[in-house]
Amino acid sequence: MGEALEPVIRVRDLVVGFGARPVLKGLSLDLNRGESLGLVGGSGSGKTVLMRTILGLIPKKKGSIEVLGTDLERASDSVRHSIERRWGILYQQGALFSSLTLLQNVQFPMREHLAVSERTMAEIALAKLEMVGLSPDDSGKLPSELSGGMTKRAALARALALDPEILFLDEPTSGLDPISAGDIDTLIRTLQKTLGLSVFMVTHDLDSLQSACDRVAALADGQIVAEGPIAAMLLSEHPWVKAYFRGKRATAQSIAASVPKAMVT
């Protein structure tokens, strides 16, 4: 990324809480254009809450969130709709519409937002399914007939349906075997490079962080406690970050061994 960094998402001093219990306490974070950011944090640390707050699904108490240079809370309905067209979201469980076939699921956002002919819509939808690694034969299947990996792929195809600029991924590899998870990581990386996406990824998966993310942000105690490439994470002295990146599982996955490589990139 030689170009000047242009934030597509800019979160400042965000406070979100349920009842009296704050989950995010004055959090600030940027996602730059064309980069892939991995957000890590313990279970219940508020990763998904942060993502859902950015998407406008959870109200915030304080702070500001700008998406593509617009504060969604203050924006008019039409501006907000035009922004909502420019992002795609992959939900943790896929959230495919259970009564529509895969093809119809991918076509759905196009049908709602674009004036395209049926033929083009069908061709583009098939192309998207193929890009995420599903065959045209799968296009007539219902979501209930899919395996976990296929559901993630199909949901990814739907998230990409409108050619979004920002892609939100909520644990894209959770519940997948390491091989499928690796495939998904490679796929996300390829799509990100091909389509020039900015990716905001919530994940637990150390391999995903390493293979699909340019930058990592660690969330603990309602704050971003460390931010930077994975190599920088390894140098952080924050107890949670230390335990996460230099703990038993991390060493088992030999992340530590990749320090020099990560330093070079």
Add this chain to the structure above:
Amino acid sequence: MQNTPSNPILTAAQVAGRLELAAGGSWTAVHASALESLLESAPLGPGARPVSVDLTAIGELDTFGAWLLERLMRTCRDRGYDASFVAVPERYRGLLDEMGQVNRQTPPAARRENSLLAGLDRLGRTIAGSREEAAHFLGMLGALGAALARVIIRPRTFRLTSAVHQLDRVGWQAIGIILLITFLIGSIIAQQGFFHFRRFGADDYVVDLVAILVVREIGVLIVAIMVAGRSGSSYTAELGSMKMREELDALRTMGLDPVDVLMLPRVLALICALPILTFLGDLSALYGGGLVAWFYGGMSPDIYLARLQQAVSIDHFMVGLIKAPFMALVIGVVACSQGLRVRGSAESLGLRTTSSVVMSIFLVIVLDGCFAIFFASIGM
């Protein structure tokens, strides 16, 4: 990377037997319909000639634009022209290559079906399906019977707490609405009776009309239909969503039979609740009839009660009440068997809930008819 968005353009020029197209502007999803008409009007006339598409002036390109360009290439090649891109900007090369890979296989063509044949097909499937429905109904009835037998042999395995909880839901909490509806039905029957019987001077017989109709038939039917709509549907939806979320499988793998744990307490609660609700509903309907007789028909409560005692015997009352547990059984069995047949989608949950209510109301009315024949033949 950010160019100002501009309308897409496609210019054509004939140069020495070549067709040179030049694309410019934003080739993105937002302009998709404009792009489609641009490409349709591209002068790809007859006669083979090489075509080149210059992409220098393209400001923005996404999958939509890239696919439409790729489609243009393929159309040309299908017609036997030589077609190629010229001056592809480096940042779009990956996307165009990607598009070159996709949609190579022709998708399975959707079969066009004859609408008459399709209609016949649906009819046949419905009829064949009704046999399957009947089999499921009997299967559930048998499973409940077996569960009941197990409980009788070992009474401690009965889920009393669950049964009482269900009884609260389908019995106690339903009393208000049942009383209200049967009260209104009783009043309406009495009002219509007075309105029409008065012409013949047969006011006194209105009491017979209300009493026999309500106690023998209408009371239990209305209550059963209300319960089917209120409780049967909720049983189906509950069991269906539990099935969708694999809760039933979880029970099974813990060595518990969902029929014992979930269905038997529910059906037994329904069988206990329906006679009680019918009894209360009958009272409420007679009370409503009495009020109308007093205020609309000018019949004093004393006379109404005296006529009522003559008109209704304990037999009439029993005829109505005996039907209630059987109707409850039908409603419960239909609700549970439909709940178990829910598949993965939200649509199937809705479909099964609807068919649970429709089927149980239908069966309740059929059962009522059978009972009418039975009671007539034994002279009750």
